[in-house]
Amino acid sequence: MPESVRQTEIDVEQTHVDRVYARLAELRAEAEQMRDRGHALAHGAGSEARMERASMLFERDALVGYATRLLAALDSEHEGLVFGRLDLTDGQTLHIGRLGVRDTDLGNLVTDWRAPAAAAFYQATAQDPEEVIRRRVIHCTGQRVVDVEDELLRPDAAPEDMQVVGEGALIAALGRARGDAMRDIVATIQREQDEAIRAPAGGVTEITGGPGTGKTAVALHRVAYLLYRERRRLGGAVLVVGPSPTFTNYISRVLPSMGEHSVELRSLGDVLDGVRATHVDPAPVAAIKGSLRMLRVLRRVMRQTPPTAPTELRITYGGQVLKLNESELAEVRKAVHRKPTPPNKSRVLAAEELLEALWRKAEEYAGDGFQPDREELLTDLGERMEFHRFLVRWWPPMAPTWVLSWLRDPERLARAARRILSAQEVQLLSEEWARHEGWSVADAALIDELRVQLGPPPKPRRRRPETDVEIVQSREPERKPLRPEHFDEYLHVVVDEAQDLSPMQWRMLGRRGGYASWTIVGDPAQTSWPDAEEAAKGRAEAVGGSGRAHRRYELRTNYRNAAEIFALAADTIRDLVAEEDLPHAVRKTGVDPTVRTVSASDLAAAVREAADEVLADVDGTVGVITAMNRVGEVAGWLDGVARDRLRVVGSLECKGLEYDATVIVEPGDLLAESPTGRRTLYVAMTRATQRMHVVGTDDGCLP
Numbered sequence: 001m002p003e004s005v006r007q008t009e010i011d012v013e014q015t016h017v018d019r020v021y022a023r024l025a026e027l028r029a030e031a032e033q034m035r036d037r038g039h040a041l042a043h044g045a046g047s048e049a050r051m052e053r054a055s056m057l058f059e060r061d062a063l064v065g066y067a068t069r070l071l072a073a074l075d076s077e078h079e080g081l082v083f084g085r086l087d088l089t090d091g092q093t094l095h096i097g098r099l100g101v102r103d104t105d106l107g108n109l110v111t112d113w114r115a116p117a118a119a120a121f122y123q124a125t126a127q128d129p130e131e132v133i134r135r136r137v138i139h140c141t142g143q144r145v146v147d148v149e150d151e152l153l154r155p156d157a158a159p160e161d162m163q164v165v166g167e168g169a170l171i172a173a174l175g176r177a178r179g180d181a182m183r184d185i186v187a188t189i190q191r192e193q194d195e196a197i198r199a200p201a202g203g204v205t206e207i208t209g210g211p212g213t214g215k216t217a218v219a220l221h222r223v224a225y226l227l228y229r230e231r232r233r234l235g236g237a238v239l240v241v242g243p244s245p246t247f248t249n250y251i252s253r254v255l256p257s258m259g260e261h262s263v264e265l266r267s268l269g270d271v272l273d274g275v276r277a278t279h280v281d282p283a284p285v286a287a288i289k290g291s292l293r294m295l296r297v298l299r300r301v302m303r304q305t306p307p308t309a310p311t312e313l314r315i316t317y318g319g320q321v322l323k324l325n326e327s328e329l330a331e332v333r334k335a336v337h338r339k340p341t342p343p344n345k346s347r348v349l350a351a352e353e354l355l356e357a358l359w360r361k362a363e364e365y366a367g368d369g370f371q372p373d374r375e376e377l378l379t380d381l382g383e384r385m386e387f388h389r390f391l392v393r394w395w396p397p398m399a400p401t402w403v404l405s406w407l408r409d410p411e412r413l414a415r416a417a418r419r420i421l422s423a424q425e426v427q428l429l430s431e432e433w434a435r436h437e438g439w440s441v442a443d444a445a446l447i448d449e450l451r452v453q454l455g456p457p458p459k460p461r462r463r464r465p466e467t468d469v470e471i472v473q474s475r476e477p478e479r480k481p482l483r484p485e486h487f488d489e490y491l492h493v494v495v496d497e498a499q500d501l502s503p504m505q506w507r508m509l510g511r512r513g514g515y516a517s518w519t520i521v522g523d524p525a526q527t528s529w530p531d532a533e534e535a536a537k538g539r540a541e542a543v544g545g546s547g548r549a550h551r552r553y554e555l556r557t558n559y560r561n562a563a564e565i566f567a568l569a570a571d572t573i574r575d576l577v578a579e580e581d582l583p584h585a586v587r588k589t590g591v592d593p594t595v596r597t598v599s600a601s602d603l604a605a606a607v608r609e610a611a612d613e614v615l616a617d618v619d620g621t622v623g624v625i626t627a628m629n630r631v632g633e634v635a636g637w638l639d640g641v642a643r644d645r646l647r648v649v650g651s652l653e654c655k656g657l658e659y660d661a662t663v664i665v666e667p668g669d670l671l672a673e674s675p676t677g678r679r680t681l682y683v684a685m686t687r688a689t690q691r692m693h694v695v696g697t698d699d700g701c702l703p
């Protein structure tokens with residue numbers, strides 16, 4: 001095809017794109033004018049009838065809302081507002097874009113990609129072309145059209161003069177270098193993906209598929225689609241949860257690039273306001289913390305005597321010293337906890353039980369010179385300042401992080417875990433809590449559980465009590481949640497990498513989606529959770545009743561990995577996963593991944609060499625993936641190497657991420673790291689789009 005044909009087609013599209021931007025400038029001016037007029041209307045002393053004013057205000061709000069979204073979309077970083085065109089058999093052409101734009105005569109200059117009319121852009125295939133003759137993907141940089149890629153779907157219906165340019169937008173898109181942020185795929189969504197994106201909002205929508213099949217991309221585009229369809233109901237009430245802050249960062253630009261800014265994106269460690277946990281426990285520790293057995297451990301620990309509580313109550317009444325010792329106080333505490341009221345609402349009950357215990361003491365001491373009256377004693381002691389001072393220290397407000405921190409004391413942990421966890425498990429937990437000051441991602445779910453079990457701490461009246469130690473993990477400025485604090489219910493919850501959620505984490509999310517519909521995205525083959533049955537139970541409880549609509553979509557094409565890379569990665573789990581459950585990688589690079597075995601003393605140099613090689617081979621990012629406990633060491637080996645493009649990541653932190661090239665360091669370490677080591681290695685080996693080197697010290701390092 002001569003270059004001049006391509007240029008002519010680019011020029012044709014440029015003319016249309018120019019018209020779109022000219023119209024947008026008009027719309028922007030109109031919206032601003034309308035906003036100002038609406039403002040004057042709202043504040044002026046006009047004589048319009050109330051109803052008329054209300055309807056104008058409504059119109060103004062609608063227009064200003066539209067204009068605001070339009071401006072936000074225009075101002076977002078993306079690669080052009082218009083990205084597609086359909087030529088249909090009835091002679092119509094339709095331009096597809098991130099937002100719909102109407103002309104002055106109300107004709108469509110651009111059709112929103114989420115509108116029903118645009119569905120054919122994604123659903124038409126060569127086998128089933130519907131009414132589409134030609135599908136064109138338009139590449140823009142800002143307002144400039146730089147290229148077009150066509151697919152001719154109905155050659156039989158194509159007019160003589162119709163030009164067809166390029167070899168397919170998908171393959172071109174997949175070959176592009178990757179950066180630190182995921183890009184939207186609006187221009188090249190494939191049919192199987194589109195079906196999942198446009199599934200109805202209600203009930204539970206499950207999207208599964210192997211690595212690189214676009215599950216995350218599909219989930220995010222689905223959110224944009226649902227907001228387009230049901231903005232009034234869902235606006236501000238959608239939560240997307242991913243495994244780590246690195247992951248949420250990585251995907252954070254996708255929705256804004258589609259003009260959607262009202263979605264709350266959180267990682268598992270910061271679902272709960274006020275806690276920002278980032279460090280990841282070793283797999284065996286995470287497995288204990290995530291197990292439902294922890295529920296019983298937590299219920300026990302919150303019933304323990306707080307470490308700051310006084311161990312003796314002494315009070316004088318009628319010349320007698322009434323005394324409750326440590327074990328008597330513990331009995332009183334037990335009696336209070338037998339009631340169903342949450343501890344933070346039980347102080348009055350605690351006071352009553354203490355007074356009753358004091359009365360029993362007084363009865364014991366009753367004799368010639370001491371004849372106490374029950375009512376009088378309860379009233380007198382209950383009104384004493386010394387009694388209240390004791391009560392506040394003995395039954396303090398309990399912040400969930402404070403109560404969890406009691407388990408850092410091995411003796412308290414052993415008591416709370418007796419006959420629930422094994423001695424070895426207790427030791428593992430103890431050692432891990434001793435190693436870190438802050439909270440881990442798995443701890444966040446425990447803190448959330450305690451928050452609910454303890455109930456909200458009473459608001460301090462004058463000064464904060466010493467024990468109210470809500471610990472915030474990071475020194476970053478507190479992020480302002482889109483929703484009011486502790487109003488944590490959402491109407492749609494998207495869970496990514498769902499295969500890794502522990503039952504305790506499912507409980508945490510379930511609390512936020514009591515009335516929600518769900519999109520659950522994951523790949524069982526990539527799971528790092530050892531007890532699939534327990535996790536499934538936790539998930540079923542979180543997403544609710546079996547009577548709900550439940551639809552499943554399976555994505556089967558791996559768009560990320562070069563076929564050569566995926567073939568080697570798949571070998572690691574072939575005997576764990578049925579062949580038909582592995583995705584099909586569509587893109588070949590002609591370059592095989594390498595596996596190098598070196599001596600332990602040469603490992604650092606070999607890793608450095610492999611990193612240098614791939615940095616020279618690819619333009620985008622390089623991930624060096626190693627066992628969690630070696631991240632610091634390996635980063636040291638690569639100190640100063642291409643800081644802008646090279647990242648050293650731990651095996652459990654690379655979930656969901658993507659690089660142009662990867663270096664897998666010492667695969668044996670990844671295998672040994674946890675009972676699901678083989679799946680972890682599979683995840684690590686499926687992160688690269690173009691190149692992969694595996695470097696290890698063991699000849700048979702790959703299964």
Ligand SMILES: Nc1ncnc2c1ncn2[C@@H]1O[C@H](COP(=O)(O)OP(=O)(O)OP(=O)(O)O)[C@@H](O)[C@H]1O
Nearest residue numbers: 185188189190211212213214215216217559560656
């Ligand atoms: N239709 C498409 N057009 C262009 N790129 C696509 C398409 N579908 C997926 N991709 C790209 O493929 C890569 C993998 O997508 P994504 O991360 O969503 O896969 P995933 O199934 O969530 O993977 P994993 O399970 O490994 O985390 C991304 O770079 C994404 O942009």
